Amino acid sequence: MTALRPPSRVRPGSSAPAEPRPGRASAPGRITVGDIITTLTDGDLPFRVTAYDGSDVGPADADITMRFENERALRYVLTAPGDLGVARAYLQDDLTLSGVHPGDPYEIFRRIKLETPLRRPSAAELARLARGLGWRSFTPPPPPQIETLPRWRRHAESLRESSTRRAAAISHHYDVSNAFYELVLGPSMAYTCAVFASPQESLETAQERKFELVATKLALQPGMRLLDVGCGWGSMVRHAAKHHGVRALGVTLSKQQADWAQAAIERDGLSHLAEVRYMDYRDAPLEAFDAISSIGLTEHIGVRHYPQYFSDLFDRLRPGGRLLNHTITRTDDRASAKPQAFTDRYVFPDGELAAPGLLARRGHNAGFELQHEENLRMSYAYTLRDWCADLVENWDACVAEVGERTARVWGLYMAGSRMAFEVNWLQLHQFLFSKPGPDGAPLFPLRPDWDANV
Secondary structure, three states: OOOOOOOOOOEEOOOOOOOOOOEEOOOOOOOOHHHHHHHHEOOOOOOEEEEOOOOEEOOOOOOOEEEEOOHHHHHHHHHOOOHHHHHHHHHOOOEEEEOOEOOEOHHHHHHHHHHOOEEEOOHHHHHHHHHHHOHHHHOOOOOOOOOOOOHHHHHHHOOOOOHHHHHHHHHHHHOOOHHHHHHHHOOOOOOOOOOOOOOOOOHHHHHHHHHHHHHHHOOOOOOOEEEEEOOOOOHHHHHHHHHHOOEEEEEEOOHHHHHHHHHHHHHOOOOOOEEEEEOOHHHOOOOOEEEEEEEOOHHHHOHHHHHHHHHHHHHHEEEEEEEEEEEEEEOOOOOOOOOOHHHHHHOOOOOOOOOHHHHHHHHHHOOOEEEEEEEOHHHHHHHHHHHHHHHHHOHHHHHHHHOHHHHHHHHHHHHHHHHHHHOOOEEEEEEEEEOOOHHHOOOOOOOOOOOOOO
């Protein structure tokens, strides 16, 4: 989902070595972890770094310490620069953190990404480091067992367009454990951005507001038919049936989600109105629905599949019907749609994000009219904040359910994503599209017919 790609903050270096900074110095000719960090940064670190080789950098009284426990930690970082190498070392316990909880390492993310002064070392400096470290330091250790194959390997080993491949990617992220998600997401079982009226509002209230906002934008009325694509645990389906009397069908490629959702529908006494099926939305009947909600699905389908995605949904709406597309986006189209390697290999295999303008354009090209759009990015930052708080509060139970490495992955992913929304590297947009009538007949009201303050 998230790819943390901050604007460049690197300062060019000179041919002279970096000035020594407070910390334990290395012996002549010996390169330490401290030497590497000193060469790559310019100024005081906002946390402390210590290492197995006796070196240390950063304030001695820092409230957060990152420690390289062994030489393998350094090899992970050197052979996979960026988030992936650090994550690998952290998940293997070769790199440890003190002063932050593994369920919410937000503060170390923030300090690394926003407060660490980086510099661009000269070619001579890099050569000196490489000679001092030796070839073994640049030999990649095996990745943690829970890491998936890199994208190019996955593409080479399966058909690019197959439903089986898409289902496998969905399963990797969502079929972790329903019990784990209950602990992290709370009673709503909504794994998508809530809509907050204030930062202090409860997560459940904000999630309820999100579903009601979607329902009112779609103008749901009793007797209408709703298709919810990528329905997750059926929260939107149950809300629409319970509060708006809609006949709702939810579809998901996660078998665990479908089973949980159908059981919740039966438990709530909504079986006469609502249903969740384990199936691809492309197998839903044509021109059978008055409204379609797509909440958090677009992130999974791949940018080059957008034209077919919007065309498939267009064909399943009746004339005058509405589509609400709720999705994470890039801030602009200058960055790659592909996520960074950590996100791709541990969180959302094959996920991609585009700028909002591309989604609007692809929707129009399929025949839709864009009637309304809004950006809810800070609501997602607050949503992720609260999910991390739930993970911290229920840490022991979460670890017992999925194992510590998987629990740590979710802590890294959610804390890093929170910061990405806060600093506007990522956004969350709701697009409301309508399907014109025959010969382009306008079937949408002159003014919005929903309450924006829901």
